[in-house]
Amino acid sequence: MKLIMFGAPGAGKGTQAAVLSQRLGVPTISTGNILRAAVKNGTPVGLQAKRYMDAGQLVPDEVIIGIIVERLAEADCQKGFILDGVPRTIPQAEALERAGVQFDCVLDIEVPDQEIMRRMTGRRACTACGATYHVEAAPPKAEGVCDACGGALTIRDDDKPETVLSRLETYHSQTEPLKQFYGERGVLKEVGFQPSIEATTQAIADILGI
Numbered sequence: 001m002k003l004i005m006f007g008a009p010g011a012g013k014g015t016q017a018a019v020l021s022q023r024l025g026v027p028t029i030s031t032g033n034i035l036r037a038a039v040k041n042g043t044p045v046g047l048q049a050k051r052y053m054d055a056g057q058l059v060p061d062e063v064i065i066g067i068i069v070e071r072l073a074e075a076d077c078q079k080g081f082i083l084d085g086v087p088r089t090i091p092q093a094e095a096l097e098r099a100g101v102q103f104d105c106v107l108d109i110e111v112p113d114q115e116i117m118r119r120m121t122g123r124r125a126c127t128a129c130g131a132t133y134h135v136e137a138a139p140p141k142a143e144g145v146c147d148a149c150g151g152a153l154t155i156r157d158d159d160k161p162e163t164v165l166s167r168l169e170t171y172h173s174q175t176e177p178l179k180q181f182y183g184e185r186g187v188l189k190e191v192g193f194q195p196s197i198e199a200t201t202q203a204i205a206d207i208l209g210i
Contacts, residue, residue, distance in 0.1 A: 001026065001080040001208070002102065004087075006178065006188075007109035009167045010116040012200060016109065017084045019201050023210060026080040031064065034071045045070055065095040072101060080104075088175050093182070106182040107204060109191045113168055120164045124153040 001024055005013040017028045038046030039053065045066040052059045064086065072081060083103075087093040111119075122135040124144075128151025133140050140146060144153050157163060182188040189207045194200040 002104045003081070004083045004103055004106040004182075005085075005109070006106050006175075006182075007191075008111060008113070008116050008171045010120045010164070011109040011111040012197065013084050013109060015197055016107075016200060016204060017082045020082055020204065023205075024080060024082075026082060027076050028082045028084055029068065029071055029077075029086075030084045031068070031086045034067055035059065035064070038067045038070065043067075043070060061089070061092050061095055065092065065099060068096070069099045069101065087178065090177055090181055093178055103182075103187050105208065106178075106188045107191055107207065108179060108188055109200065110193050112193060115193070116168060117161065117164055120159045121155070121161050123156065123159045125156055126151040127154055128152070 003020065005017045005020075007013050014028075014030070017030075020026075021028045035046075035049060039050045040046070045063060049059045049063050049067060052063065068083070068086060071077070087096055118136070119134070122137070124133045124135065124140070125131070126133075126146035126149065129146060129149045131146050131148045132138075133146075133153060140153060145151075146153055158167075179188060191200060191203050191207065194203055
């Protein structure tokens with residue numbers, strides 16, 4: 001089964017991809033992870049990407065797609081894979097098509113913006129040990145103090161309200177048009193907003209028939 005996990009930042013794509021990966025026995029391909037691995041392993045496309053990264057520039061689409069295609073050719077992807085975090089734009093989706101990469105299903109996890117804001121701005125991380133909490137869903141025993149090591153809890157830059165708003169704006173303008181793109185190809189399946197991680201997992205299982 002060849003899948004794409006799609007949805008706004010904070011929608012739970014990574015969490016659900018991990019569950020699916022285990023259940024289906026296929027790898028999750030995260031752009032950031034494979035980019036780092038390609039650079040570390042010194043593959044031809046990895047070396048190309050390293051040149052841009054060393055110069056402090058964004059890695060262009062054609063190099064990102066090259067790294068994905070390189071990764072999908074590996075043995076563990078022959079029975080299927082889950083793409084998480086890519087494609088982010090129509091040009092990336094078109095480039096994947098040109099490279100011959102086909103998908104069985106694009107799972108669109110729908111979460112309202114206000115819920116994304118609540119989830120992400122409520123996250124806290126320990127400055128000492130890295131343990132994570134949520135002010136509502138998983139609060140520490142003492143406010144602002146890590147249960148594990150007593151370190152101070154802070155809000156990451158990525159989770160600050162202005163950053164979350166900016167990421168949502170980028171998602172709506174650049175990534176959300178992919179819904180129509182994959183809808184026209186008959187592979188888009190919408191996962192309606194669910195009250196819990198477990199309910200989302202069940203909704204996905206029902207859609208995929210697993």
